[in-house]
Amino acid sequence: MNDKIRKIIFQIESLKQELESVLNEQDLLYRVEGTRIEFEEKFKQTHQLLREGLFQWFKSSKPRNVLSAPIIYSMIVPMVVFDLAITLYQHTCFRLYQIPRVNRGDYLVFDRHHLAYLNLMQKINCVYCSYGNGLLSYAREVSARTEQYWCPIKHARKIVDPHERYLYFTAFGDAEAFQSGKLAFREALRKGDIPIVDIDDVSDRNE
Structure with missing residues (x-):
């Protein structure tokens, strides 16, 4: 790895950390207390006013969204099987390789249900999306460590x-x-x- 490549990689990592820091500063609308996320009272009231009722939400849903729902949620079966397979794989092979196992909890994060401006169906959808995308990120890191090893x-x-x-x-x-x-x-x-x-x-x- 020559000096130019090494320098560029260092700059990329530094910029990623700086971007994450700036984004976090902009997102300080809440505080985390244990497993709960608390907003200031003024934000809570605004969120509740902006929440769309279930009836209105279903009424405004596009037919294509309704038709796609069974297909989307049927993916839970292969995702759970994949989740179990990836977890079993790393807990066996990574132990044999003597390399650190990926912390699943770092990738599967569920916190959007704390948002008062989401109705019940929107919260369910958010939990589902969090699981799907978190699972893929988790699996990607397991796969990346495997690729580095072999x-x-x-x-x-x-x-x-x-x-x-x-x-x-x-x-x-x-x-x-x-x-x-x-x-x-x-x-x-x-x-x-x-x-x-x-x-x-x-x-x-x-x-």
């Missing part, structure tokens, strides 16, 4: 939205970097290090 090699073709570990993988076709760095990738994974590993440093140590 095949930390970039593709020859560009891929859309790669996981954050992918940036540090060895270049496609760089056999020397892969052979010299594959054990270092595993060791870094066990330690939870990010940046994952610097192949140039590994190569220097092996010479």
